[in-house]
Amino acid sequence: MGLVDSGAMVNVLPYDVGLQLGVVWDDRRANIRLAGTLGNQSAMPVFMIAEIADFAPVRLAFAWVQSPHAPLILGQTNFFMEFEVCFYRSSLEFEVMPKSPI
Numbered sequence: 001m002g003l004v005d006s007g008a009m010v011n012v013l014p015y016d017v018g019l020q021l022g023v024v025w026d027d028r029r030a031n032i033r034l035a036g037t038l039g040n041q042s043a044m045p046v047f048m049i050a051e052i053a054d055f056a057p058v059r060l061a062f063a064w065v066q067s068p069h070a071p072l073i074l075g076q077t078n079f080f081m082e083f084e085v086c087f088y089r090s091s092l093e094f095e096v097m098p099k100s101p102i
Contacts, residue, residue: 010061082099
C-alpha cells in the first residue's frame with residue numbers, strides 16, 4: 001500500500017520494494033536529501049516504469065530509501081506531473097486520472 005501525498009516533494013520507494021524489483025544499492029549514487037521523518041536516511045535516485053490502475057505506463061522518479069520502515073509515497077516529483085489528482089476531503093477520498101493532453 002502506498003500514500004498519495006501532495007505535500008511530499010518526491011516519490012519515495014521503500015528499500016525492500018526496490019530489492020524486490022531488482023535494484024542494486026550504490027553508495028556513490030546515494031545523495032538525495034530527504035526531509036521529515038526520513039531526513040536522516042540515505043536515498044538514491046531510481047527511475048521506474050510504473051503502471052497505475054488501467055492507465056498507460058509512465059516513467060516515475062523515486063528516492064529509494066535505505067530504510068525498512070519507509071512507506072511508498074507518490075509525491076509531486078513526478079507523480080503529480082504525470083497524473084491529475086483530485087482530493088475530496090469531506091468524503092476522505094481521492095481520484096487519480098491521466099493528465100490531460102496539452
